[in-house]
Amino acid sequence: MKKSKRLIAGFMASMMAASVLAGCSSKPAESTQGQTAEAPATAEEKGEPVQMTWLVGATSAEVDDNAEVVKMIEDRFNIDLKAWYVDSNKYQENLNVRFAGGEMPDVLVIDNLSQLPDYVDGGIIGELPIEEIREKAPNYAKIADQYDDGSLWSTLVYKGKNYGVTNPMDAVPMAMFWRKDWLDKLGLEVPKTLDEYEKVLTAFVEQDPDGNGKKDTAAMAERTFGAVFGAYGLRCVTGGNPRFKVEEMQLGEDNVPYFPYIQPKAKEVLAKLHDWYTKGLIDKEFITGENHGGYAWLSHSFMNGKIGLTSAQPYHYLNASTDTKNEENWGVCMKEFKGLNPDGDIVIGPAPIGPDGQSGTEGWNLTGRMTCLTTKGASDPRIVDAFLAMLDAYYSDMDYARLVNYGLEGKHWKMADLGPIRIMEGTDLRKEGVLQVDFGSTVNFAENVTPQKRKFGHEVTGNGYYRFNAPPVEEVSNVIATLDSLTNQAYFDIITGAKPIDYFDTFVEEFKKAGGEAAEKAVQQAYAEKIAAVK
Amino acid sequence: MTAVTAKGKPVKKGFLYNMSHYKEYYIMLIPGILFFLVFCYGPMYGLVIAFQNYYPLKGISGSPFVGLKHFKALFNDPFFVSVLKNTLIISFYKLLICFPAPIILSLILNEIKCMPFKKFAQSISYLPHFVSWVVVSGIIIEFLSPSRGPINILLQNLGFESIFFVAEPKCFRGVLVLSDLWKSIGWGSIVYLAAVTAVDPTLYEAAEMDGAGRIKKIIHVTLPALAPIITVMLIMESGKILNDSFEQVYNFLTPSTYSVGDVISTFVYRMGIQKMQYSFTTAVDLFKNTISFILVILTNYVARKTNDYALW
């Protein structure tokens, strides 16, 4: 069975080479050093390195062939490593244009599962059978099995075939950040339940926590909405922008996905949010968002003392411990916050516990970093082998994992009390070959390479409503914009009071009628099929 | 120069006669026409993508033909009518306010005799054209902020309630139109200024002799001189009625104002959340461009019937 696959693969490879040579008259992307890639994909001599091109995302850069890290990777796996640079401005358009020209990398990371059908049907992503993954990347397979909640192996399955690898990520849900100096001034403790939250938030509004004599503070804005929904068991999140992400469905306890936005409980949450809005607890300007430009995770409302509570990933503010006095521990947002408020302080609190004892904040995918082989890569067995070897090494050899993720100590990172800190960033770092062939912060990577960060992240956060990789179905993509408009308009209007709370029932009917009901069913069915296919 | 019929229209001659008689003119045309042929008509076959499920790697010949599927998806969407309505209304307001404004500005600048100030004002006026909407919208949102913005602080001091302009459906279109006015008035006035300064001064002298004051001069000398260029610009503007400035609207739009501000391009953008929508966006663009082109032909026809100035 495998031998014939090799034959077919070899045949396909020569066909591809022929068509590429015939159709494509463009030069391959030149590196800034002016070197051109030469080695053909089907090298005859044994031991000759095979050229392998990676594209991990919008921040990729072309690698410097002479960089030490690049050489180390190349030597280990007998490859000639190249990376694509695709402008992150209009990333998808740029990729489309390259594909149209007949070019593609060997390895491609897709960041949205909904792209999978288009990539597969479009002939861009090639099949990678699960048996082959298990055979050639056993360490990866072991850890993947360990963290499999039943859905990991089926994530990249489409029409019965598997198209890549999904990684178990060390996902940490959002943390709640309070203005500690405000709490101290008003003599308040960090609240735990939803009612306690309300008391503290009210105090923020009524008792002038910034001491300027004016009642000009609200208490929270749109980034905290997720936590309030979480107190009722729902995952209705805004991400960093003031817009609910209707396309993100929730996976129920019974392993059945659904749209959280039309659940009856959502009505209760909206009522509470509206109540808080009228009491001034929610900043009226939440509509234009907490962020006013620049780095997306900054909360200008929070930094400028308009609100006293915000939500973000732990490491946005603090790297690896709750110590807010250690400047080395400060994340990007903390640095900016301190720049504006030298005497201010923050503290991380738990997500609010709702009336039924539920709580939690949004998390990103527990399984992510979906890495696929393109049809070009998949057609060359040497590339497939090299890829799986690199995958396995990332899960078995922690020094290698740190090398490709952080680089060389002293040059690209240094060891501090709290773990490794990068000293080189951006494209410079990537040119050196770092962050070009890694698989992100997987579970075992985080455990072994950044243990303090991982420990800290899980300590300060609680239950996470992790993002669910919904299988892409046409019923959803056809109506998602409509559902999005319906939901966001309804939710915003109800919260601000532009529409009464009972409008929610009308909204649910409209949502279902507009295709929401059919979409939900389609996803449920597709997901059930996916799980069954892998069993 | 050419023979005319009894009605005064030029007699139609054969192709070869035309080519030889007007040889130099056609030779002059060659580079320009070549340019359009190669770089504009060359890729024009790409329009067929609007009728396909296009896969970039497979190319046009390899992608399946789906006919009017994308158009149907657009027209049948429950929000299409609302989105179309918003686009048209906003374009109409912009036509009403942002079209005459540069003309008026050119007249104003023309009346200013103090050269240093005139030059200064001119140079300043078109600066906003160069700033992207991302930057401009940030400044404007701050300016109109209900808690921090100067306008609302003034309102509060006067005892009124502050208004959240950007989030208030009643004000949103106004924000779009006025911010566009700010951004485009200077740059748009350049072409009218060119026409205004080319007006023969003897015409003004003649008007002066007839006892015309400044305002009458503007009405009877300057404006008629601007009529050709205004007509041309108006025809082209009318074609843009379905266009919306995605960058502008996207940076101001919030769910609170979807009902009045969501336009075709922002809606289509959200449709792209889930899929690689290359063919769908091509279809939408084709739809918009077809309507624009038809409108241009119509208005050009009307212009030709009512006066001498037209696009062709």
Added chain:
Amino acid sequence: MKKKKNNDEEIASVRKRKRSREDWIVDGFAYGMAAILVIAIILPFMQVITVSMSPASVVNATGFHLFPTKFDFSGYKKIATDNNFWHSYLNTILRAVIGTSSGVLITIMTAYPLSKVNLPYRKGLMLFVVFTMYFSGGMIPKYLLIKNLHLTNNFLVYILPCLITGFALIITRNFFMSIPGELEESAKIDGATPWRVLFGIYLPLSKPVVATISLWYCVHHWNSWMDNMLYVTKSNLYVLQYVLQTILTNGQTADMETMTDVIIHTETMKMAALVLSLLPIVCTYPFLQKYFVKGMLVGSVKG
């Protein structure tokens, strides 16, 4: 030049004799509106300039920053020390000069015949041009065309595919149409070819419109970056706006969630980039203004 000044003086003296209440109203209105516009534009730009040289602690504070209080030129420094910056400045200047001059030349050459009412197939040709202003094949077919013409990584890709615009063509053509036909008639009687007429008569009379389309083309070339992004990978061919874009986006990742490390102060850098790209534009316009002059027709008709 002297003749023009005399004309202006004559007109001015005629006006001065009759300075009326109407003059006050018109002047007041004109100066007033112009002043309001100038203020409405300058104030935000003061904010832009201030932000471009302020540290993050100032930039992050809500409210207006019209005057810099603390200074932080790291945005400018980051941009000016980028390897590609100065070279791209040169490329852009080259592009603007070559692109504008060739564009204006071809525009004039194409507009002139199309301004002749008697030219056969004129309507068809206009339709041919106008059609391209509304319909385009899209990004991918254009990319394939450029590739097949071997224009990728070639400086000419900045000049040829965007040589002229239908809009500039129409404006120029209409301007030509407003030039009195008698001028051409008298030249033709003297035996002038269409080329002579175009460059000897029409061009000198068309300074305002030539200045206008020059400005349009120049600005287009100055601001272009998408053609760089799609068609050029050699860094020594990069243009200014593209380099600025890449510097800015290096500081932000497209996907907020996969960010590992990020260079911040993007607002400061964004504004610095904006100021750097605006500076030359602000300086060229006064240079072009002198072409927006009155009465070029006066001398020629009388003569």
